[in-house]
Amino acid sequence: MDHRGPDFAALGHRVLKGMQTIFRCSGPVVVYPSSGTGAWEAALVNTLAPGDRAVMVETGHFANLWSTLAQRLGIDAELVETDWRRGVDPDRVEDLLRADNSHRIKALCVVHNETSTGATSRIAEIRQAMDAAAHPGLLLVDTISGLASADFRQDDWGVDVAISGSQKGLMLPPGLSFNAIREKALAVSSTSGCARSYWSWQEMLGPNKTGYFPYTPATNLLYGLVEAIDMLHEEGLENVFARHRRHAEATRSAVAAWGLETQCQEPRDYSPVLTGVRLPDGHDADLFRAAVLEHFDMSLGNGLGKIAGRVFRIGHLGDFNDLMLMGTLSGVEMSLAMGDIPHHGGGVDAAMASLRQSAQAG
Amino acid sequence: MDHRGPDFAALGHRVLKGMQTIFRCSGPVVVYPSSGTGAWEAALVNTLAPGDRAVMVETGHFANLWSTLAQRLGIDAELVETDWRRGVDPDRVEDLLRADNSHRIKALCVVHNETSTGATSRIAEIRQAMDAAAHPGLLLVDTISGLASADFRQDDWGVDVAISGSQKGLMLPPGLSFNAIREKALAVSSTSGCARSYWSWQEMLGPNKTGYFPYTPATNLLYGLVEAIDMLHEEGLENVFARHRRHAEATRSAVAAWGLETQCQEPRDYSPVLTGVRLPDGHDADLFRAAVLEHFDMSLGNGLGKIAGRVFRIGHLGDFNDLMLMGTLSGVEMSLAMGDIPHHGGGVDAAMASLRQSAQAG
């Protein structure tokens, strides 16, 4: 399809309006032909000038990467360290912002669902903390691996810029990324930000009004995107979220039965999208993952950054059902046994009991 | 692609030679654009004249259907009844053929893998029984659901005509069927058989010599077929067969742990392709299947013919791996519990133990 032709505009409009129903926002959604990393960069360069201070809460590896990216762009990014075993603590955010009397902090950057650990941050409570501190900074939220899998509500939660990508909950190949923008951020962008062109919201929003893009869009992914949006609404977003919660709960039942620890220690922050599992000391998670791949042709997620080799990750993202989860958990349980890793049996049984119970309740 | 053009012949040759490596035969393989039922008809009309006697052993529903088809074509088909809980008994075949002093029986028709029950017949032993009885009849074997999943050796086993289709072990959509033909059958066909044109081996074999077909072939499936043949040899036929045996064994471990009966009662005849499972008296297998479909979006095979409602079938055909099997068995175990069907737990655990053991041995 000719991306300058008359038929294209209809597709463009469907994508742009459709993404608002996924972000649950009334402001514009900007679509980039890029990876999610590009959308991280876009959110920063449109709102923060070189030298501006941004606070990132280090919930894990991805928060860390985002902070490094900001520093490369000349932003004064302060990384608030944590133990990588929970989401962002809203009380700590409130203290930190209250202490910033001079309002040097221009933005708080939070990862909604930390893929590296399996912890979700409570965004609504973080917003309340910002409001309680009466702090004017922007709230930038990366929901790359959260959107369309875990509940997300940009408008209700007061997220100034939400960032996401095509390859997780939207079930597409990688190659598209998003900024969903609220009015306050848009206003800031008109007077601040870094020098920018590819990522410039202003350059995008003009052509977007008529359904077009200022440069060649990734047309084939846009076609996939309207299908994905329709599929999500056909199942119902609430049902999608509930399905992921069921699967996460069944997974944790298995982990508990095995006598292993989840990486996330805060029950309120358990991710509905994936579960990070710690192997006992002295056992290498990457060797374990290699054995699972060899014996059962299943690729588990690896530990990233400072928990590399300590953690493996069980994901249940996107188009996933109960029996695929049971296949996954069976592969883990068999591999634990075959690898002589200290554990109890019965994890698969516990997961079946959990799924059965929620299926009968649901 | 133009099926009369020069490029087509290369494809035709690859298909025809490739299928010989799957049937393990040196005689020609004829490819029909038809369902497997067409290949049943083809095998009969090329070798048997109206009024000729054929003996079919009723190992289950499909043997039954084949017999009915033969009768419609005017063949004097005699159906040897069994209890549908085992493959063909070679001793009984020997007795039956010894009793046919006048050699009225022109063909013995056997289903290699009875999909309706999960029983495999021992073809090599049946051939030995025919030889022991010094009977000149042809051996026609339907291996529609057996080929490329269960061991099959046309030449070694002395199968005169082997019949198969595209949609099972060859992992393609339905629409192609096969007759693999040994010399004796070819000789019979030149002087006997029913009036025929579409199914005529003679009409096929002429054009096949140069890689062409006498009428429009199902070209897109032929492309798929050369890929499927390559995939099977890449894995190795012996490895493919071993994989199916492992899965069948693990499945039977689960069934035994549940305290349920397999439909096939003869261990030598257990199918490596699927397992028929009987529900306790008073429980409707079709209601059970409907519940599995509703709760877990899994479609189990139904009981056919006289075991309708008594049996459900667990298949592990084609491109299938350990974790897909565990997903399947988990779905059955959860559904047995949810449906209050009398059974013991532990089937999934038993299957994991079986798979683990064979994985570590293998």
Place this chain on the structure above:
Amino acid sequence: MDHRGPDFAALGHRVLKGMQTIFRCSGPVVVYPSSGTGAWEAALVNTLAPGDRAVMVETGHFANLWSTLAQRLGIDAELVETDWRRGVDPDRVEDLLRADNSHRIKALCVVHNETSTGATSRIAEIRQAMDAAAHPGLLLVDTISGLASADFRQDDWGVDVAISGSQKGLMLPPGLSFNAIREKALAVSSTSGCARSYWSWQEMLGPNKTGYFPYTPATNLLYGLVEAIDMLHEEGLENVFARHRRHAEATRSAVAAWGLETQCQEPRDYSPVLTGVRLPDGHDADLFRAAVLEHFDMSLGNGLGKIAGRVFRIGHLGDFNDLMLMGTLSGVEMSLAMGDIPHHGGGVDAAMASLRQSAQAG
């Protein structure tokens, strides 16, 4: 999709009802997993017994093949010879049937669109001829290459059995074929016909009532078929027919300008689907076709049977537009010049004038 499962029936019903709108018939349409040749055989074995006389009019190669097929099935097929340069002559049919006082002729078999020559037979006039002769024989019409490209009206024209396939006007890969059956043929089939099973209408029509098939259907082609039917109705059958007529007219304008002859000499019988073109004596059409393929990567249809080497065929079947036709005709005109084949220039110009005129009129 499980072809015995509940979702399948909806697909089956859509296919069976949809095909009635294409054949323009009220009787049932039977769908075979087979090539069109299978549907030829089906129409014969359901209505004619061995020894029954059928008259085939030899409009070209395909009528010839159909006649041979009938003879192999034991039918007393009489082939009425023609010069292969026109469709069936209704007057000749009337004479022939009037002469058959004893009504030995059970069926008249006619090819609607003779692909080998590019001649269409006037089916409505043939029906009138049969009626004028008050002959009770059945009218069997092969519209394999006509249906969905050239106007066809089974009910209006009184065609007792219409035969077609998936790979021409229905724009699908080969692998499905059809019999559209009117009441009289159905009645005949219940008391006559050859021994049959795969092709048996009776065996098909029972399961078809609930949307199912008596044996494994070619499911992937059935999905394609419902899409193809929808596409045809979206464009409108009349518009599809008009498009083909325009293209055939433009093609003939080019042929006339080149000073070449069309194989079909009867203007009333010009095919809207393809045009057979004769090369001047002493020029080999197959060498010409090979040169076109080599220089322009275009595969023209070859002459078949007794006009092999004399004729090449220009088709404009299925999903084809004006500019594809112009590309085709340009390739022919350039190849005529490059091959030093006696001809005039200006064919492409004439075709453009023809298309322009009809585009502006339309």
Place this chain on the structure above:
Amino acid sequence: MDHRGPDFAALGHRVLKGMQTIFRCSGPVVVYPSSGTGAWEAALVNTLAPGDRAVMVETGHFANLWSTLAQRLGIDAELVETDWRRGVDPDRVEDLLRADNSHRIKALCVVHNETSTGATSRIAEIRQAMDAAAHPGLLLVDTISGLASADFRQDDWGVDVAISGSQKGLMLPPGLSFNAIREKALAVSSTSGCARSYWSWQEMLGPNKTGYFPYTPATNLLYGLVEAIDMLHEEGLENVFARHRRHAEATRSAVAAWGLETQCQEPRDYSPVLTGVRLPDGHDADLFRAAVLEHFDMSLGNGLGKIAGRVFRIGHLGDFNDLMLMGTLSGVEMSLAMGDIPHHGGGVDAAMASLRQSAQAG
């Protein structure tokens, strides 16, 4: 496929090495998940600091856009105006660089193939002009619509950074873009450039050494890319270029016969990829394009920027053959006649003569 898994590296290596054979370079090629616009930005931000002067030669709309982009990034971009009817004039480049005694100009930015006009710039001569002026600036060349269609030789021609994308000569959907980098540019980038992260060559080149990427790549397009590279080498790059030159020559023959003007007036700069055609004064090219689309379902390229409404574009990019070109030119010729646009006939005939001649010569 897991883009952190062991199988991915093999794909990554094939892509990165393969692209060197397309750019004909020995330096590294960086692959971005972005549109070509992103690769424009990448080339600039890695080599030029804010305030650095770059000279862009305005060969048409795309050169113009690139200049605007540079200005947005804070680069002092000077746009050398032309009449949009030719490529870059090497002599003018030489004069301009000679006049820059103080070497304030850090980069010369040139569009290899100007899609908006159909003019190609002679890159080798431009390099010679830079060398003659002994100017140390970098040569940045956008070959987004040139690469893999028009001859391009990064090493031989001394192009410091070459920029391209996936959706033109590489025949893929949009979504990948490239920077091919020579040593001098790499050295400059280590001490200069804008603040950058997503576009940073340094961040890319580390992981690329082992076949990986620093952030999620557009995996499905990478699969397509290795196929596209193989296809190009199978045909042979020289043959691909010759094919495009033939098509462009035939197109210009048609335009000349019609009595219309090509937008490009310099024969040495005629693009082999597309031809811009001017309509006579008083005729709106966009109305003409709309009529072509309506009558013949063909989408011609529009005039962009200051030649909007004056020009339409005939492209013959990517997987294109002689008969597709003839279809295209026929559509134009018929539409010129139908739209009463003053022109002569015979364009299609002239193009056929041109193609025939080159086919027979070739």
